């Protein structure tokens with residue numbers, strides 16, 4: 001099974017539109033990378049190079065952004081993305097036990113993607129849901145889920161991926 | 162007009178479920194009254210009103226907004242930028258998320274007021290990637306304002322970020338908007354003189370900006386009277402950690418931890434307070450002796466901590482402060498931008514020492530190491546930006562406040578986890 005999804009974004013058109021909107025190709029670079037990821041789940045080497053070409057920037061300029069931002073994925077991720085908070089308020093509410101239960105349920109340590117590409121889960125910085133701790137973000141639209149418990153993980157697997 | 166104790170100018174119009182208003186709904190409910198008052202003033206008069214209101218910026222350092230705006234040079238006909246900082250990634254902070262999700266038109270009304278006062282030509286709102294509902298709400302509200310012709314020639318920009326706490330530091334944020342790798346830049350020159358694309362720039366926090374509509378609608382004296390102290394306005398406090406009902410609480414500036422803990426349903430776990438951080442992950446720990454401290458920027462600084470984001474993290478007597486520290490230090494180690502060695506190297510070393518203390522195998526050398534690294538941050542420190550000082554504040558305060566507990570973690574790991 002190929003990991004690379006079919007390209008779904010017209011990079012040439014979006015590069016031109018975003019460069020005009022942001023005033024320069026460089027200022028538009030992050031927005032374009034975000035759009036590629038939103039459409040295709042991650043930013044492949046090939047698509048990053050295409051984006052650079054259409055913005056008229058060296059690929060390094062885009063790689064220096066893609067390698068910096070933690071929410072830009074340069075490798076394929078699973079169809080469902082789970083970002084489980086490991087911030088202090090979530091830790092105080094029992095986030096370590098939730099992480100252990102999730103790891104056991106998926107048979108997958110944090111940072112990994114399931115072999116069938118169904119899910120990727122990561123530990124995350126505070127996600128601004130400390131009033132719903134332990135909390136997580138789910139799916140491409142980063143839906144906030146919580147409070148979770150070791151025996152109440154189902155909300156992580158419900159709703160749009 | 163004196164402000165009642167129960168006034169909630171910041172959150173009073175929020176609707177259940179954080180459902181944002183349409184522009185028509187915002188205006189029908191009294192929205193844009195503050196904007197109209199502000200636009201009837203000259204920019205200099207508007208700035209003077211903010212000075213009179215004693216509005217301290219809510220982004221962490223409490224810089225008086227009026228004073229920050231006074232450093233701007235006079236307009237020269239070129240672009241001038243107002244940046245609204247919605248990067249909120251400080252551990253324990255969830256206040257700007259609420260304001261952006263529930264009250265996008267209040268935020269943009271405030272931004273238009275600030276743009277008028279600072280004579281800005283462009284407004285940019287940066288929002289962290291994790292806050293997708295906020296990104297959607299602000300984008301929609303911007304489109305409505307532009308379609309209605311209410312931006313008055315000011316260009317509106319929305320910049321969704323893509324993770325990394327350091328983006329919230331104002332010079333890194335400016336680099337991010339320019340499309341550069343977002344590492345902090347040297348100050349001076351300060352952004353007021355040379356900011357985004359080398360142009361005069363103001364960076365303000367979401368909460369600072371969201372306070373402006375009420376400030377201008379009701380007046381500077383009213384705004385000052387909202388507060389229990391010299392620092393004007395209400396504050397959107399937050400309480401999380403070991404409390405029964407974690408949440409957001411808009412209260413007069415200078416409200417005490419005792420009152421906020423009550424509002425949050427009281428201390429959970431054992432029911433007895435061990436310690437708290439008053440202003441997010443980067444603030445030094447306070448203890449039960451500080452329950453009646455007025456929580457404003459000045460009082461917190463004099464107590465050896467900072468109000469920061471005003472978002473309390475609460476520990477009961479069964480919560481291990483070293484566990485909280487470990488969570489913080491893992492975060493800060495992961496989020497260091499890597500530009501300077503004390504921060505890039507020191508934070509992972511500190512995080513690993515805390516791993517040993519919690520998991521077992523720590524020796525006295527680990528305590529010395531932690532004291533050493535904490536000292537390296539110093540007052541403003543040897544690191545390049547304020548990130549490292551913030552990361553070390555809870556560590557330094559814990560080392561002195563909880564010295565006996567650090568001792569108890571030597572060798573066998575966390576005694577509380579063992580007992581559990």
Ligand SMILES: Cc1cc2nc3c(=O)[nH]c(=O)nc-3n(C[C@H](O)[C@H](O)[C@H](O)COP(=O)(O)O)c2cc1C
Pocket residue numbers: 217218219220221222223224226229246247248249250251326327328329330331332364365366367369370546547548
């Ligand atoms: C590491 C670091 C992260 C920061 N993150 C934020 C943030 O997410 N939001 C924010 O408003 N200010 C943040 N700040 C403070 C900003 O640099 C800036 O002072 C603030 O946005 C000014 O707003 P104010 O004057 O309205 O308080 C951060 C500072 C540092 C050192």
Ligand code: SF4
Pocket residue numbers: 327345496497498499500501502504505544545546547548549
């Ligand atoms: S103190 Fe840390 S975050 Fe700040 S510039 Fe240095 S390495 Fe980067």
Ligand code: FES
Pocket residue numbers: 085086087088089090091125126127128129130131133134135252253254
């Ligand atoms: S600490 Fe987990 S959401 Fe804030």
